[in-house]
Amino acid sequence: MVQGTTSDAGKSVLAAGLCRVLARKGIKVAPFKSQNMALNSAVTKDGGEIGRAQAVQAQACRVEPTVHMNPVLLKPNTDIGAQVIVQGKALADMDAVGYHNYKKVVMTPIMESFNILQQDFDTVIIEGAGSPAEINLRENDVANMGFAEEADVPVIIVADIDRGGVFAHLYGTLALLSESEQNRVKGFVINRFRGDIKLLESGLDWLEEKTGKPVFGVLPYLHGLMLEAEDAINAQQVDAAEHQLNVAVPVLTRVSNHTDFDPLRMHPQVNLQFVGKGEAIPPTDLIIIPGTKSVRDDLAYLREQGWDKQIARHLRLGGKVMGICGGYQMLGESIADPDGIEGEPGTSQGLGYLNTTTVLAPNKQLKQTQGKLRLPEQPVVDVTGYEIHAGVTEGVRDDSPVMLTDGPDGQMGVDNQVFGTYLHGIFEQQGACDAILSWAGLEATQTPDFDLLREQGIDRVADMLEESMDLKKLWPEWADKFDAGFTR
Template sequence: MQPTTRALMVQGTTSDAGKSVLAAGLCRVLARKGIHVAPFKSQNMALNSAVTRDGGEIGRAQAVQAQACGIEPTVHMNPVLLKPNTDIGAQVIVQGKALADMDAVGYHGYKKVVMGPIMESFGLLQQEFETVIIEGAGSPAEINLRENDVANMGFAENADVPVIIVADIDRGGVFAHLYGTLALLSQSEQDRVIGFVINRFRGDIKLLESGLDWLEQKTGKPVLGVLPYLHGLMLEAEDAIDVQQSAPAEHQLQVAVPVLTRVSNHTDFDPLRMHPQVNLRFVGKGQQIPPSDLIIIPGTKSVRSDLAFLKSQGWDTQIARHLRLGGKVMGICGGYQMLGESISDPNGIEGESGISAGLGYLQTSTVLAPEKQLKQVSGTLTMPGQQPVAVRGYEIHAGVTEGVKEDAPVRLADGPDGQFGLDGQVFGTYLHGIFEQQSACDAILNWAGLTATQTPDFDQLREQGIDRVADMLEAHMDLARLWPQWADRFQR
């Protein structure tokens, strides 16, 4: 099968093999060559999501890939998003809007139905763009998930697109992963695979060459590239929490984030991870919150159950002690709701109906409602004793919070947001992405005790990360073999 200008699908032997990064890099390479390209992922399972300009919700990986293409993200780039709310169930979001909560068995049967909007979205992108870079999900060789598959080969067969398979050599077993994955596919699916990519290689390529020759001989498929390990790469993780940090400065602000069971949009903390003056520590189950200047309670898909989890870990008493010692506490989205007096779920939106007592540091109360708030926002942020600064972000929440006053710390075009408590020691806001703008990040870190801030430009760091991947692909992949019609643009 010869690839066409219409689409190319990136599948992986495992989760975290490098599909999202490879897809983003290919998007940037093509965009730099003047090719009108868009990303696509038929089905994404992640608690990290982004809001499109028209108020839809998609996976953050596709928003980053859209940035790599130099275009605005739309709901059609990720028509199905699954947001887990239990170990066996998830909220199903179709073309940007929440449809229903389903358990795994129920959704497995529903996939026959959801293929319709998936193909509709893919068709719309094909009409608008010269080519589409498609990202698979997990592995195409999951035998128990093959029936009604919409995320990997089931979609590839339906859409009739060529596939490349990427594997992570850094974890070991790369030849078994690639050979075994191909062997578990049907003949028509094997025919659809046009080559392999080996990711995160360290060492001398000469030591790998005999293995590459063996793989090509056994499978009849070319190795299209061996990609080196990129140390310190700044690119948002699709779902797993990234703990790598930038080189530290001499004096640092100590920031702790308790990791909730359904923590969402932990990419909020990427700007802090990359800040040389911040030592960001994620606190897991069974761990004590370390001595800190600032504790940030993150967002969550299941706010009442995660509030109960927070209390079960003893983190509520540790937060209280931290405040008595003069520390600062911030809550984002679900964390903001927890800082109030109560959270009520009369309709059972996130589980069993009922009401939970909050931590009581803010004079607010939240009622969970069926209609989710999805919007990009901008305005001003005023921290205690400081002048207003520009702020931007996005909101994703099912709660309606009462008690917010006109003089709230965040002033947006559609009204006030957030609140201070305990004479300015506690701060809550609905804004995800609040640290991505230098002015807002500086203001919050100053409030928390950091002076002479040296906040890096996060947008620039993200752009540099995408460019690093694209540069690597141009140097180490046979791109002309993927797109022979544009071979003259890929001269090395």
């Protein structure tokens, strides 16, 4: 189990890299995260919902993701509440206190999923959540040491040296654990190191002497790494001599599946800009309204920021607008939530650029799908993706821009300047991305192979781990599979 001293210490990336290392050695491996809190999610083939990070880790293992790889997913819909998804299906909305009490119950399906993976795979790489030393969250813990103790698994702890205070983080985290939990910790990993390792060696010696635990490796900072983020927005762009198309994405309060935009930030011809609270949408060619977990609240937020007026001006000047999932719903005439699925019951007036209406319903749509993308003056291209939404949208016509295997999706509006779709992952196929960017005004599109970039990112992490970690010490039972010659 990979645990971290803080959020964003590098647990997800380390787990993905270890998964790929073992998969390359012919070991049948699966990822697992008992509890994930994230608005970036993926849909499994059987229609379940899991954290996006576990889908990426499954790819690192070269296996299909299943709901058992992330049996509990929490999707925040307020500052104190979240939708609780258990083994792929939405269970209920709970506030923090309610879910804290529910942890006693949810450990049962967590262990059920973990045991299923143990039966099907040679080993499981487990990712923790946040820090195991959060004193206020120790009771009924299912995400870190509570799970490790229940499942009886060894633990390594990773810390991010780029944040500063790495030795205090590691030593203090270990000190705050119980004796049995401390005994479970097999060693440490230091992440994102820049500089000469010789300047760190005295600190490593001190840490090993004080704790009696080895440092399995010091991992270098990987610049420009392409690996999808678990939850935080990654705004780092590929270097390009000249960006030819400007794309702006207003960041909503409950923005979800913003990994949709990773292919754009890695595109050498695209200048992708995330627009935050209090910021104006800059002059741009294409505005994309993203998905959100709280579509009516975020529609109100969009108006509070004045972005609705800026979108209207953008369209008057001939710009293009696209909406994905919740953003697509906002582009219609109205969004109704009669049952209070996402908040207070009621109806919100949409932006009115599409002749559609949406009603939120209890049964969430979860599916992988494929079809054809038919944009004006563009070639018809194949498209694949996934849907995650609670809304049922009426008014979709047969001349919809997206024709999926089970019917039309989305709509065009405002003299072909506005386009909406429920399809997440639409930019991941070169043909579909080319068509959308060409529709938005980009000439001679040169969209890179995103699947290849993602594979290269996973392999880059795995290569780094094989060079920078003492994998023989970490896995003595598989020592013959790793090259000799590791040095700190």
